[in-house]
Amino acid sequence: MxxxxxxxxxxxxxxxxxxxxxxxxxxxxxxxxxxxxxxxxGCGKSTLLRMIGGLETPSSGEIRLAGAPVGPPxxxxxMVFQSYSSFPWLTVGGNVLFGMRYRDDLSSGEKRERADRxxxxxxxxxxxxxxxxxxxxxxxxxxxxxxxxxxxxxxLLMDEPFGALDAQRRESLQVExxxxxxxxxxxxxxxxxxxxxxxxLADRIIVFSQRPARIVSEIDVSAIFGMERPLALxxxxxxxxxxxxxxxxxxxxxxxxx
Amino acid sequence: MSDxxxxxxxxxxxASPERTVARAVSDPSDFKNLFVxxxxxxxxxxxxxxxxxxILVIALWEAAARLKLTNPIFLPAPSTVAAxxxxxxxxxxxxxxxxxxxxxxxxxxxxxxxxAIPIGILMSSYRIVGAALEPIVDFIRYLPVPALVPLSxxxxxxxEETKIFLLWLGTFFQLVLLVADDxxxxxxxxxxxxxxxxxxxxxxxxDVAFRxxxxxxxxxxxxxxxxxxxxxxxxxxxxxxSGIGFVIxxxxxxxxxxxxxxxxxxxxxxxxVTDQIIRAIHRRAFRYL
Numbered sequence: 104m105x106x107x108x109x110x111x112x113x114x115x116x117x118x119x120x121x122x123x124x125x126x127x128x129x130x131x132x133x134x135x136x137x138x139x140x141x142x143x144x145g146c147g148k149s150t151l152l153r154m155i156g157g158l159e160t161p162s163s164g165e166i167r168l169a170g171a172p173v174g175p176p177x178x179x180x181x182m183v184f185q186s187y188s189s190f191p192w193l194t195v196g197g198n199v200l201f202g203m204r205y206r207d208d209l210s211s212g213e214k215r216e217r218a219d220r221x222x223x224x225x226x227x228x229x230x231x232x233x234x235x236x237x238x239x240x241x242x243x244x245x246x247x248x249x250x251x252x253x254x255x256x257x258x259l260l261m262d263e264p265f266g267a268l269d270a271q272r273r274e275s276l277q278v279e280x281x282x283x284x285x286x287x288x289x290x291x292x293x294x295x296x297x298x299x300x301x302x303x304l305a306d307r308i309i310v311f312s313q314r315p316a317r318i319v320s321e322i323d324v325s326a327i328f329g330m331e332r333p334l335a336l337x338x339x340x341x342x343x344x345x346x347x348x349x350x351x352x353x354x355x356x357x358x359x360x361x
Numbered sequence: 362m363s364d365x366x367x368x369x370x371x372x373x374x375x376a377s378p379e380r381t382v383a384r385a386v387s388d389p390s391d392f393k394n395l396f397v398x399x400x401x402x403x404x405x406x407x408x409x410x411x412x413x414x415x416i417l418v419i420a421l422w423e424a425a426a427r428l429k430l431t432n433p434i435f436l437p438a439p440s441t442v443a444a445x446x447x448x449x450x451x452x453x454x455x456x457x458x459x460x461x462x463x464x465x466x467x468x469x470x471x472x473x474x475x476x477a478i479p480i481g482i483l484m485s486s487y488r489i490v491g492a493a494l495e496p497i498v499d500f501i502r503y504l505p506v507p508a509l510v511p512l513s514x515x516x517x518x519x520x521e522e523t524k525i526f527l528l529w530l531g532t533f534f535q536l537v538l539l540v541a542d543d544x545x546x547x548x549x550x551x552x553x554x555x556x557x558x559x560x561x562x563x564x565x566x567x568d569v570a571f572r573x574x575x576x577x578x579x580x581x582x583x584x585x586x587x588x589x590x591x592x593x594x595x596x597x598x599x600x601x602x603s604g605i606g607f608v609i610x611x612x613x614x615x616x617x618x619x620x621x622x623x624x625x626x627x628x629x630x631x632x633x634v635t636d637q638i639i640r641a642i643h644r645r646a647f648r649y650l
Contacts (some may be wrong), residue, residue: 115431156553156557158556175556176553176557177557177559178559180557181557181558182553182557184553187506188548188551188554190569190572190573191649192572192575201558202558204558204560205559205561234649235649236649236650250554250558251558254559255559267442270464288415337601
């Protein structure tokens with residue numbers, strides 16, 4: 104593993120009496136790594152993600168990005184939420200442009216070029232002038248992704264972004280996301296409770312316990328599948344195998360399997 | 362994966378029954394859903410029923426008056442009221458009084474809105490503002506406006522200030538809470554998305570939260586404007602020399618019931634027209650909804 108780019112250093116989080124992250128949590132993530140936080144619902148993995156984004160602050164400990172402690176939210180750490188967060192009053196293109204609204208370093212021409220590029224990347228170029236309520240749920244989620252990418256964040260934080268989508272759309276978005284991450288060289292932290300999604304997307308999977316969040320195990324998926332994740336990977340024997348193995352492990356931590 | 366046959370598609374007969382042709386608009390079955398629980402009849406059918414109901418009520422009223430079933434001093438015929446209304450509007454000065462009332466309502470309404478919008482937004486955006494203001498607003502909101510008329514006269518005399526103050530009092534404190542609610546209902550994801558896109562808190566408020574609450578805000582303003590008309594009568598029957606409330610109150614003194622009713626109808630018409638105009642603007646401005 105290369106030098107730590109993103110580091111959790113003895114982080115804990117409590118909401119009132121409720122310990123969400125405890126005992127102190129340590130984890131390092133390399134630059135351009137795709138890390139998936141896998142765990143049962145309500146285990147505290149989303150809270151960890153939100154702490155990277157600056158939307159929550161640790162109760163103790165520190166999170167560092169490129170050596171410096173993270174502060175309030177900013178453009179370097181883009182977030183994509185589970186629910187559709189595209190702005191209904193802006194067109195699809197307007198939403199993507201909004202991602203660059205607070206960038207003074209780009210001229211309006213450059214902004215338009217970038218917006219076009221990311222619209223194309225997520226396959227929404229033909230819908231640029233439509234309003235979000237006219238497009239499907241999957242497209243709305245792609246708007247949010249394109250908007251965050253256009254903003255030019257270094258770290259992409261995704262909180263079950265495909266949770267509300269149907270199976271086919273999920274699969275195609277997963278393939279797209281993996282390609283975008285590699286071509287655009289992003290560091291991604293992706294939260295999910297879907298084992299198959301975790302196996303398909305991740306360079307490394309962090310498996311969490313029930314709340315309070317604790318690491319149960321870490322799986323180096325890239326060592327098994329490499330970096331390329333074509334859709335056909337899903338049909339391969341080794342994919343089924345890895346998925347089944349992981350599923351068993353998750354069941355065990357959730358206390359479902361006897 | 363092992364049993365291939367399990368996934369073999371079931372053969373379907375090629376001949377599908379012909380689809381029925383789309384039915385004409387005037388199909389009587391447009392009305393059939395009128396009596397189905399939560400059924401959806403056509404818009405035309407609904408409008409027709411609404412119109413018929415209005416005509417029926419007016420016809421019954423007219424009949425009751427013509428057949429002398431009611432005392433005309435208490436309940437004059439609708440045709441008499443309409444004739445009086447027309448006479449007051451053309452020969453009398455009903456239009457002038459309507460104008461005066463409309464002006465008062467709008468001055469008070471705008472005064473309420475200009476203050477309530479920023480305060481309501483701040484109440485929902487910063488806990489400390491909400492904590493400081495909510496108990497006060499909640500208390501004053503429950504004070505009955507008519508009971509404050511004497512106090513208002515002591516403070517402002519019997520001029521325009523009293524009338525504007527009473528209208529303002531009746532609407533401002535309600536509107537503040539409506540605005541605060543509209544802001545509170547802006548999805549948290551919008552705010553957090555904007556923050557992670559690099560917006561500063563003030564920019565989040567102006568560029569995202571305000572924009573997101575705008576359709577609901579316009580609705581809240583529309584409702585508040587309606588309340589203004591309710592309080593107007595209270596304000597105008599107290600030592601007023603003009604306005605629809607004054608017209609109604611003067612007519613009452615001489616038991617001119619048709620004129621009282623004509624005044625009430627004038628308010629109804631102004632209210633309805635204003636409401637429909639704002640609704641139309643709402644539909645045009647917020648097409649994306």
